[in-house]
Amino acid sequence: MKARLPPDKHQKATALVNSTLAQHSVTHRSLETTVFFLLFASKVAPASRLFHRRLYDALTATSRLHHFRVSSEIKKDLSWWQTFLPQWNGIRLLHHPQQILWLWTDASGQKGIGGYFLRPGETLSSIQTPARVFSTTVPQRHKAKHINFNEMYAVLHALRTLTTESRAGRIKLHCNNEAVVAAVANKSIKALAMTPLRQIAMHIALQDIQLHCIWIPTKENSLADALSRLDTQKNANL
Numbered sequence: 001m002k003a004r005l006p007p008d009k010h011q012k013a014t015a016l017v018n019s020t021l022a023q024h025s026v027t028h029r030s031l032e033t034t035v036f037f038l039l040f041a042s043k044v045a046p047a048s049r050l051f052h053r054r055l056y057d058a059l060t061a062t063s064r065l066h067h068f069r070v071s072s073e074i075k076k077d078l079s080w081w082q083t084f085l086p087q088w089n090g091i092r093l094l095h096h097p098q099q100i101l102w103l104w105t106d107a108s109g110q111k112g113i114g115g116y117f118l119r120p121g122e123t124l125s126s127i128q129t130p131a132r133v134f135s136t137t138v139p140q141r142h143k144a145k146h147i148n149f150n151e152m153y154a155v156l157h158a159l160r161t162l163t164t165e166s167r168a169g170r171i172k173l174h175c176n177n178e179a180v181v182a183a184v185a186n187k188s189i190k191a192l193a194m195t196p197l198r199q200i201a202m203h204i205a206l207q208d209i210q211l212h213c214i215w216i217p218t219k220e221n222s223l224a225d226a227l228s229r230l231d232t233q234k235n236a237n238l
Helices: 007-021 028-041 046-060 072-087 147-162 178-186 191-207 218-228 232-237
Strands: 002-004 025-027 067-069 091-093 100-108 112-118 133-137 170-175 210-215
Touching: 007 028, 007 072, 025 028, 028 046, 028 072, 046 072, 046 191, 072 191, 100 147, 100 218, 112 147, 112 218, 133 147, 133 218, 147 170, 147 178, 147 191, 170 178, 170 218, 178 191, 178 210, 191 210, 218 232
Parallel strands: 100 170, 170 210
Antiparallel strands: 002 091, 025 067, 100 112, 112 133
């Protein structure tokens, strides 16, 4: 009950990525070979499908008869693969354990980010240790960025800090930001929020996590909202 990318194909994928990144320009056929081989590899690592869009765009925008420059956009997708492949063992479990975590996150403009998780059947009274919850300021370098970026950053922070026990499990994320919910489902979002989304994809691919995102209204996300606003009194009451 495993999907596996054999070692020889794992090495071929790595070689194709490194070879393309090392060149200033490539032929259409050469890039096509790399793109479709990575698509083959993504059948084992589904989260990696996010990193084909720029490569496909380059293929469809150029003639088969000409060389073209390896642009910065192409390099962004290939660099993700270059980082991912050496850390990945090439295996994905087809039958995941029944472990499920329910995760809530929120961001409040320039104030902060917050979140917590529960297991099915638990209530807020189950949050008795710091390992279950976070409430922190947004890093200074991100404070002026769009709310969608900070909402996505809150999800990334939660996955990195709260869900260390979720390897090869399922996470149901609750969020009141429609753009984030759509981005997690579609593996794409415009502008700067794409950066934390790429890091989320790296995390869930390496940890073999199934991530599902559910939109909820703000009133149903009250604790995560209070955590993101650093509202100690409201947190305690909830």
